[in-house]
Amino acid sequence: MTSSTLTITSMTTAAEADAFRTLNEEWISRFFTIEESDRRTLDDPFAAIVDPGGDVLIVRDGGKIVGCVALVRSSDDVFELSKMAVTPAVRGKGIGRQLIQAAIDHARTLNASTLFLGSSTKLPNAVHLYESAGFTHVSPEQIPLPPYARADVFMRMVL
Template sequence: MIAPMSGASEAQAFRDLNVEWITAYFELEQSDLDLLNDPERVVIEPGGQVYLAHCEGKTVGGVALMAYGSGTYKIAKMAVTPEYRGRGIGRQLMMHAVEEARALGACKLFLASSRSLVSAIGLYESVGFERLSPDEWPFPRFARADVFMQMSV
């Protein structure tokens, strides 16, 4: 089941999921911490949402849909805890975020990733994201990001 984040315990679960995967491959950056420490202020108040996947009574995945005005949104901080990977939860989260963006009037969706995250990039391409050149990326960058993508919705 996928539902919008509600309450401090779910915000902590979203933070924990992301710290888990980011620190497994990379280093946390200040912009990660800004979002993960206060998703209400950084994601929800500007018009976005955090969606969480629940399975067997646990929060097992999450994704942020960030609003930037003029029909522009960015998918960020998609995570699935390791023991639940390979069950289609990431795809469900991504599809849910895309559908919610459409419902909010999105024209363009963006996301950034790393070429070392081969499975994630395959997922993004399979749902319709296309690669951009780095100079087409309209947002601040993470040090780990070297793949930039967009989707028209």
């Protein structure tokens, strides 16, 4: 897979919202339990994320959706990096790295000054990816706390 076949765009269609839900349900249910806060976000990402001023980025390899990530507005200039997923068939090919960089760049266009995230020690590859992208570990008190029982790693990036 070459990066030239990848496109990253904002979610605009119901089909893309369905893919966002499916991609996230796959990894969440594999490692954790889908929580009520997940359900609210995944059932209507336009209302939960886009309408309040955030965005969902969709990654395609050719015409096939292979990944996604959400930028959830927490306050005027603070966003949560959330619901990042890459389909299992293409993990390990650098798509996550490109996706997180696209999300960081896009957050800047949304006038974000800070990104934060909650992750889990059960996802060491994800934590390493966030570290390599420039996120630093912080205590949960230092970020607007994500509403997930599974989060035990908290990170922040000042843009």
